[in-house]
Amino acid sequence: MRGINRSHLVSRSESKFAKVKKAQTSDGLEGAIGGNFWRVQDVLKNQRLPPDDIVKFIYLAEGPNLTTDIAFARDEVPLHLHRKHDELIHVLEGSGTFRVGKSFYKFGPQSIIYIPEDTVHGGKLDGEIKILSVYTPKFDIRKPDRIFVDENGKPITM
Template identity: 30%
Template structure:
């Protein structure tokens, strides 16, 4: 009987901690990093990150991940394969596995995005293509 109660209690308690709620509008970053990443949640199926980008993101692809990027604040452009897409708050960008992508932040702006990668991102499948350089710099 104790074993059944222990298992039942464990399952109930783990269920309490299986959900999370985040105030995305209230999350801010004031530091000096060019790109700041905060992991919000992760499990074997997906990883969710809040990312602040001051200038841009180098061209890269994910060998085994699909990524969804939701723009919360800021403006800029993204290269998705050969296509350039202007981005602004409210846009959701779908990036299939293996798609080369990069971002450039509009001058005077800073991007704040929510990134969801599936399956779980362990930092091992990001493959950089070329060094990042702002288009207006030489």
């Protein structure tokens, strides 16, 4: 798999998981990104997936009961699960096949994928995708609840 360092999938280091700052929007509005309001097209326009990475997270917001991010991924989302978090994914761009539990789904732009806690999920991508993820309860980005698993759901070491 192209010799890619996937350690950031576990640690979400600052360089891979950065809070979005205020930015100039496409229609000239100042400060429309960050705080409590984002325009997805402007977040996507100003961020790129580095060529040697398969995933990048952009932190948007967190509250006592949820965390949101935009993620860019290429080629695959390795099988994993979250022991204590539900996840809702809104596919913004891209397509592929996604596994949730033992079921497989074809997805494309505007698809919504719900993943209950402790459910194996991941997928094969048709190139690059961009998604909005919402986790509940709050997802601690310093100690992510992300366990990588094999096809049978058994934990593996990355």
